[in-house]
Amino acid sequence: xxxxxxxxxxxxxxxxxxxxKSHQLMMRAGYIRKLAAGIYSYLPLGLRCERKxxxxxxxxxxxxxAQELLMSALLPAEAYQASGRWDVFGQSMFxxxxxxxxxxxxxxxxxxxxxxxxxxxxRSYKEYPMTLYQIQTKYRDEGRPRxxxxxxxxxxxxDAYSFDMTQEGLDESYKKMYDAYCRIFKRLGLDFxxxxxxxxxxxxxxxxxxxxxxxxxxxxIAYCDACGxxxxxxxxxxIPEEKEFADGDLPLxxxxxxxxxxxxxxxxxxxxxxxxxxxxxxYKADDKYIAAMVRGxxxxxxxxxxxxxxxxxxLELAEPFMVREIxxxxxxxxxxxxxxxxxxxxxEVANMxxxxxxxxxxxxxYKNVNIxxxxxxxxxxxxxxxxxxxxxxxxxxxxxxxxGIEVGHIFKLGTKYSDALGLKFTDESGEQKTVIMGCxxxxxTRCVAAAIEQMSDDNGIVLPVAIAPYEVMVVPVNNKEEEQxxxxxxxxxxLKKQGIxxxxxxxAERAGVKFKDSDLIGIPLRIVVGKKCGEGIVEYKLxxxxxxxxxxxxxxxxxxxxxxxxxx
Ligand code: ATP
Ligand code: MG
Numbered sequence: 274x275x276x277x278x279x280x281x282x283x284x285x286x287x288x289x290x291x292x293x294k295s296h297q298l299m300m301r302a303g304y305i306r307k308l309a310a311g312i313y314s315y316l317p318l319g320l321r322c323e324r325k326x327x328x329x330x331x332x333x334x335x336x337x338x339a340q341e342l343l344m345s346a347l348l349p350a351e352a353y354q355a356s357g358r359w360d361v362f363g364q365s366m367f368x369x370x371x372x373x374x375x376x377x378x379x380x381x382x383x384x385x386x387x388x389x390x391x392x393x394x395x396r397s398y399k400e401y402p403m404t405l406y407q408i409q410t411k412y413r414d415e416g417r418p419r420x421x422x423x424x425x426x427x428x429x430x431x432d433a434y435s436f437d438m439t440q441e442g443l444d445e446s447y448k449k450m451y452d453a454y455c456r457i458f459k460r461l462g463l464d465f466x467x468x469x470x471x472x473x474x475x476x477x478x479x480x481x482x483x484x485x486x487x488x489x490x491x492x493x494i495a496y497c498d499a500c501g502x503x504x505x506x507x508x509x510x511x512i513p514e515e516k517e518f519a520d521g522d523l524p525l526x527x528x529x530x531x532x533x534x535x536x537x538x539x540x541x542x543x544x545x546x547x548x549x550x551x552x553x554x555x556y557k558a559d560d561k562y563i564a565a566m567v568r569g570x571x572x573x574x575x576x577x578x579x580x581x582x583x584x585x586x587x588l589e590l591a592e593p594f595m596v597r598e599i600x601x602x603x604x605x606x607x608x609x610x611x612x613x614x615x616x617x618x619x620x621e622v623a624n625m626x627x628x629x630x631x632x633x634x635x636x637x638x639y640k641n642v643n644i645x646x647x648x649x650x651x652x653x654x655x656x657x658x659x660x661x662x663x664x665x666x667x668x669x670x671x672x673x674x675x676x677g678i679e680v681g682h683i684f685k686l687g688t689k690y691s692d693a694l695g696l697k698f699t700d701e702s703g704e705q706k707t708v709i710m711g712c713x714x715x716x717x718t719r720c721v722a723a724a725i726e727q728m729s730d731d732n733g734i735v736l737p738v739a740i741a742p743y744e745v746m747v748v749p750v751n752n753k754e755e756e757q758x759x760x761x762x763x764x765x766x767x768l769k770k771q772g773i774x775x776x777x778x779x780x781a782e783r784a785g786v787k788f789k790d791s792d793l794i795g796i797p798l799r800i801v802v803g804k805k806c807g808e809g810i811v812e813y814k815l816x817x818x819x820x821x822x823x824x825x826x827x828x829x830x831x832x833x834x835x836x837x838x839x840x841x
Contacts, residue, residue: 274743274775274776274777275776275777275778275779276776276777276778276779276780276787276790277779277780279317279318279776280303280316280317281302281303281316281317281318281790281794282303282316283301283302283303283790283793283794284300284301284303285301286301287300287301288300288301290307291421292419292420293420293421293423293489293726294489294725294726294729295420295421295423295489295722295723295725295726295729296420296421296422296423296722298725298729298733298734298793299319299421299422299721299722299725300421301733301793302318302733302734302793302794302795303316303318303319303794304316304318304319304322304721304742304794305319305421305422307421310418310426311415311418311419311424311425311426311427312425312426312427313421313422313425313427317742318742318743318794319721319742321742321743322721322736322740322741322742323429323717323718323721325739325740325741325742326461326717326720326721326724326740327408327429327431327717329457329460329461329739329740330408330431330457330715330717331408331431333453333454333456333457333460334406334431334433334453336453336456337404337449337450337452337453338404338449339404339405339406339433339450339453340403340404340405340406341405341406341407341408342390342405342406342407343407343408343409344380344383344386344387344390344407344409345380346379346380346409346410346411346412347377347379347380348377348378348379348380348383348386349375349376349377350368350375350376350377350378352385352386352388352389352694353366353378353385355385355693355694356384356385356689356690356693356694357693358385359376359378361585361586362381363586363587364414364416365381365413365414365415365416366378366379366381366413366414367379367381367412367413367414378412379412380409380411380412381411381412381413382411382430382432382712382714383407383409383432383434384434384686384690384710384712385690385694387405387432387434388434388690388691388694388696388710389694390405391403391405391436391696391708392694392695392696395436395698397698398438398698398699398700398701401436401437401438401442401698401708402435402436402437402438402442402445402446403435403436404433404434404435404436404446404449404450405433405434405436406431406432406433406434406713407431407432408429408430408431408717409429409430409432410427410428410429410430411427411428411429411430411432412426412427413426413428414426420489420722421722422718422719422721422722423489423678423719423722423723423726424491424719425718428716428717428718428719429716429717429718430714430715430716430717431714431715431717432712432713432714433450433712433713433714434710434711434712434713435447435450435710435711435712435713436696436708436709436710437708437709437710437711438698438700438706438708438709439709440709442709443685443687443709443710443711444685446711447479447683447685447711450683450711450713451467451481451683454483454681454683454713454715455467457681457715458483458680458681458720460739461720461724461737461739461740462724462728462736462737462739462740463485463680463720463723463724463727464485464486464727465483465484465485465486465680466483466484466485466486466494466496466503466677467481467482467483467484467503468481468482468484468494468496468503468504468505468508468677469481469503469504469505469508469509470482470504470505470507470508470682470684471505471507471508471576471580472684478685478687479684479685480682480683480684480685481682481683482505482677482679482681482682482683483679483680483681483682483683483715484505484677484678484679484680485677485678485680485723485726485727486675486676486677487676487677487678487723487726487727488676489676489678489726490675490676490677490678490679491676491678491679492505492506492676492677492678492679493505493506493658493659493674493675493676493677494506494674494675494676494677495509495659495663495672495673495674496672496673496674496675497665497667497668497670497671497672497673498670498673499665499668499670500665500667500668500670502665502666502667502668502672505677506574506576506658506659506674507574507576507577509659509666509672510655510659510666511620511621511655511657511658511659511663511666512663512664512666512669513620513621513623513624514621514663514664515624516548516624516625518549518625518626518627518628519626519627519641520626520627521627522643522646523627523641523643524641525639525640525641525642525643525646525647526639526640526641527632527634527637527638527639527640528637528638528639528640529636529637530542530636530637530638531636532636533638534604534605534606535605536550536552536569536570539569539629539638540569543629543640545629546570547568547569547570548568548569548570549569549625549628549629550568550569550628550629550630551566551567551568551569551618551622551625551628551629551630551642552566552567552568552569552631553565553566553607553608553609553612553616553630553631554566554567554573554590554607555590555591555595555596555599555600555607555614556575556578556588556589556590556591557588557589557590557591557592557595558578558579558582558584558588559584559585559586561614561615562591562595562599562614563582563614563615563616563617564599564607564609564612564614564615564616564617565578565617565618565619565656566609566616566617566618566619566622566630566650567619567621567622567656567657568619568621568622568625568657569629571619571621571657571658571660572657572658573619573656573657573658574656574657574658574659575588577654577655577656577657578617578656581617581652581654581656582615582617599612599613599614600612600631600633601633601634602631602632602633602634602635602637603635605631606631606632606633606634606635606636606637606638607631607633608630608631608632608633608638608639609630609648609650610630610632610633610639610642610647610648611633611648612633615651615652616648616650616651616652617650617651617652617653617654617656618644618650618652618653618654619653619654619655619656619657620653620654620655620657621657622644622650622653623644623650623653625642625644626643627640627641627642627643628641628642628643629642630642659672659674660672660674661673661674678719678722678723678726679716679719680715680716680719680720680723681713681714681715681716682713682714683711683712683713683714684711684712684713684714685711686709686710686711686712687709687710688707688708688709688710689710690710691707691708691709691710692707696708696710721740724736724737724740725795729795732789732792732793733792733793733794733795734793734794734795735795735797735816735817736795736797737797737840738797738798738836738837738840738841739840739841741795741796741797742794742795742796743774743775743776743796744773744774744775744796744797744798744837745768745773745774745775745776745796745797745798745799745800745833745837746775746776746778746791746796746798746799746800747761747764747765747768747775747776747777747778747799747800747802748761748778748784748787748788748791748799748800748801748802749761749777749778749779749802749803750784750801750802750803750804751784751803752779752780752781753781754806756806756807757802757803757806758779760802760806760811760826761777761779761802762777764800764802764811764826764829764830765777767830768830768833768834771830771834773833773834773837776796778790778791784801784803788801792816795816796816797815797816797817797837797840798813798814798815798816798833798836798837799812799813799814799816799821800812800813800814800829800833801814801821805823809825809826809827810823810824810825810826811823811824811825811826811829812824813828813829813832813833815836
């Protein structure tokens with residue numbers, strides 16, 4: 274490809290709505306352009322990168338024995354209605370009607386359709402185990418589309434589904450996908466961590482996520498360097514911390530606390546530590562209201578809470594007017610004493626003594642509160658967010674925490690969909706049994722963003738050869754110099770002949786501009802033809818190297834081919 278012909282509209286300015294590095298760079302490097310919130314076009318460079326990620330995913334899926342097929346993104350409602358997810362997805366699902374007023378959706382994920390396909394097409398138990406996959410565009414009307422293609426409303430996902438006759442079979446199919454995922458993310462050059470994930474409302478017996486550690490990740494992950502434990506916050510089990518509280522059974526006191534709402538303000542007012550308070554938060558869980566309590570220095574983990582109460586739709590903070598109605602007080606003074614809704618206390622709250630809570634009376638708190646004497650929670654459970662320094666649930670050593678980008682998710686589904694849709698098989702002895710399923714997703718387009726998020730420098734994108742849009746950039750320093758142009762052309766043609774994806778920067782630009790663009794768009798290797806071209810000497814520079822190396826033309830070509838082939 275010649276730079277003069279390539280649609281690579283690089284930008285010098287950082288687009289104002291791009292908050293994170295990968296989004297900024299993908300825009301600046303001319304990889305993507307925004308059409309609407311969470312909807313993007315892929316320009317040639319972005320598409321090449323995306324296709325390479327797809328291809329790696331495809332090769333490893335095929336190697337693992339999975340079969341590729343392709344389904345529509347436009348899907349009739351029936352299968353989703355049968356599984357119940359037509360409603361469960363709520364606003365996240367793009368729903369539409371055809372001209373006959375029939376319901377359709379744009380597929381957010383395809384468990385139902387794959388289950389249906391297997392029901393229709395598989396004739397004998399002898400065809401199991403079977404793993405099917407597709408690489409296809411998904412649609413989710415995300416509440417907060419952001420970060421470019423990291424969280425978009427249209428994205429490419431690889432989704433695979435395994436079908437087995439036994440639990441052991443599922444374990445094996447799952448392990449194959451686990452191994453394939455490790456190979457995929459390694460080939461993409463990603464530094465990733467595998468964490469135990471929440472199986473949530475999906476049911477199922479096990480689930481793991483592949484996370485790319487990054488401060489911009491939207492998932493919290495807890496890990497232990499001592500024993501290797503790693504889990505998503507949603508799953509990470511919290512061990513209650515022992516704290517010192519005032520001794521004895523002190524009498525309950527109602528204290529006037531005017532204009533004191535937050536934990537910080539309370540700490541100032543009472544002159545004590547945040548852990549001596551318990552906060553009570555009112556939530557709306559589907560159509561009922563509940564109160565959740567954690568220690569003042571802790572946060573509630575809403576996913577744990579949602580799973581605990583079996584909430585199907587959203588769990589959200591109660592509206593202020595409902596908080597007032599339920600607590601008979603302004604927001605900020607909620608407490609468990611006298612509440613008529615269910616009170617769920619965190620495990621740590623159960624260990625507190627003589628602590629402070631809101632009094633359900635505007636401007637008042639209770640002091641010296643004791644559980645079972647002053648109130649009794651309806652349930653006591655682990656509902657808090659794990660933090661740095663918490664004890665590892667496996668080995669007791671201090672936990673560390675980080676943010677992660679979820680690039681892949683593998684899931685032992687069990688029989689949720691086969692039960693809902695009726696996927697059964699008749700075994701050798703004539704007995705009817707339910708097929709056991711697993712599902713396995715990779716966010717292909719998110720992987721592109723995650724790779725750029727993790728692999729870039731001040732000058733731009735630094736992708737590995739395997740997924741960079743092109744492999745080698747050949748740059749004549751001055752294309753008015755005929756000899757330079759001729760040699761650059763020759764190197765370019767020769768590299769192409771040897772199967773290298775080369776670009777020739779034949780534009781009438783200054784060398785500095787050409788170097789900047791080459792770095793910005795993330796070409797892993799650059800060969801510069803300059804003043805010494807008469808002596809047959811060129812500059813060879815890896816994107817990751819500080820400085821170029823001078824080489825003969827022959828050496829440069831040889832080294833380039835070797836480097837690209839070795840790193841593909
Ligand atoms: P998240 O928690 O980030 O919303 P999810 O758990 O809902 O993701 P899955 O249903 O497990 O996502 O989908 C499989 C994979 O698809 C995810 O691991 C992720 O890489 C990718 N993915 C999900 N939602 C999006 C999105 N809105 N934009 C880009 N990729 C996505
Ligand atoms: Mg997931």
